[in-house]
Amino acid sequence: MHRWLGFLSGLVVFIVSISGCVYSFQDQIQDALFSYRKVNRGSGDMLLPSRLIIIAKTKYPDGKVSLVNYYTPDRTAQVRINTGKVQHSLFIDPYTGRLMHDDPDFKHNFFNTVKSIHFYCFFPPAIGKTIVGASTIIFMIIMITGLVLWWPRRKFDRKRSLTIKWKTRWRRVNYDLHSVIGFYVFSISFLLAFSGLSMSYDWLSKSIYWVANGGQEYKKELKKYTSDTTTKVQNIVVIQPIDAGFLYARKRSPKTEMMLISPGVLPKSPISYTCYPRVLHFSYSDTYSIDQYTGKILKELPNTKKSTGLVLLGTNYDIHVGQIAGLSGQIIMFLAGLISASLPVTGLFIYLGKKKSIQLRKGRGAHSVRQRRLDKSLN
Structure with a gap:
């Protein structure tokens, strides 16, 4: 079982592990390579999200903004805008509004390509997700048999x-x-595989949520909210709903270092705010949702009021890459990924070595039979 399951999943496990290692330090690498990710902290307040959207729409009038991201005070804000076939990622100085960089094909830059390989292993997403998921499950079985x-x-x-x-x-x-x-x-490789699966499959994340909460389901924190499309927007608005929500979320979560805003692309979708206490860490978030037409608060869920299951799911990415334990945790997960990639290789050498030994033994045995027959004929 160990051998043949290894043959089935070995190549996929190798590719997924190596790509995961490359991606694991992508934030540190990009910070070192690209100066546009940092800015000098301004003396005033950051620009409101509506202003960042106007800057993006000025450059791409027909584009649709899908995300507005704020990071620590010394980092550029990021606006993702879709112009049809291309999704641009605009890096904007949050104090002056200056466009620092325009990434014209965000989905296909190097690290996103690496992430796509990690998720789908060169296959189309629907097929690749199944292959990578099945190979990961097989890898977990292989680890147990090993x-x-x-x-x-x-x-x-x-x-x-x-x-x-x-x-x-x-x-x-x-x-x-x-x-x-x-x-x-x-244990670390098993955790890597399990956490990766739980981010990919809803059935597993729901199972983790159910088990961590002792079989209880908190409907209020899982409820999906919608904006009221029947409400007419007044011609004169004192403050834009997206700005009102931004100020409210920042006031309610004063320790926020990173805020991701989904501006409500679809007519019924609310404007969503996810506030994280540590920049580039995706754990312990406070979440808010408001009506995109009226600015009415629809949902307010601080991390302190989340169920155990929801908090655990929120830490999944940081556990997977190891950054929940800081730089040392990332290094440990990186090394675990490298070793996981090496296991199919060393396993293949073990198989080839045994196969060669068997062939040699068979050859020696055949030689002995021929020699005995020759000696008998001579006698």
């Missing part, structure tokens, strides 16, 4: 099973790299 194979039967075998014998044949070193390191990384 643990059973590794488990020492006798007490004096335990030390040998926990150390790599470097001063021996390369095949033995390869075997130890597969089995010993595989054991050490078992």
Whole structure:
């Protein structure tokens, strides 16, 4: 089972693991490479989201804004605007309104391409999601079967099973790299796979929510709100609803370092605000929703009032990439991803080595039979 399931999923596991490693430090890499992601902190307040939308619409009048993102005071704000076939990501100084950078094909920049490979493994999304999901489940089964194979039967075998014998044949070193390191990384790799699956499949995230809440479902926090399309917008508006919601969310969540705003693209969709206490970390969020026509508060759900299940689901991404434990956690998850990518490779070498050994033994056996027959004929 361990061997043949490895053949089925090995290549996909290798690609998914390597792409995950490349993507894991994408924020730090982009901060180091691209100066437009940072700005000098201004003396005044940040521009309101309606003003950022006007700047984006001035450049692309026919575009539809899908996101407005605020980060820490020393970072540019980001506006995503769809012009049809192309989704632009505009980086704007939140104090002066100056356009710092226009990424004309945001979905296909390097790191988003890496993320797409991680999710879909070069396949179309519908097919790739199924293949990657199935391979991840198989990988989890392989890890369990590998643990059973590794488990020492006798007490004096335990030390040998926990150390790599470097001063021996390369095949033995390869075997130890597969089995010993595989054991050490078992729990972290299993967590990597499980957290990745829970972000991809609703049935698993709903199961986690149900189990973490002891079988209870809190309908109020899961309720979907809509804007009232029958309300007529007055010609004279003191403050735009999206700005009113922004000011309200910032007042109610004063420790916010990052705010993601969905401006309500569809007629019935509300304007949604997600406030995070740490920039580029997606845990412990406060969420707000308002009517896009009237500015009426529809939903206010601070993290302190969320159920255990919802809080756990909110930390899923940070757990998956390790940043919930800071830089050290990211490094641990990065190394676990590299080791997970190495396991199919070392496993393949183990299989090829055993196959070659069997062939050699068979060849020696055939040679012995021929020799005995020759000796008998000579006698």
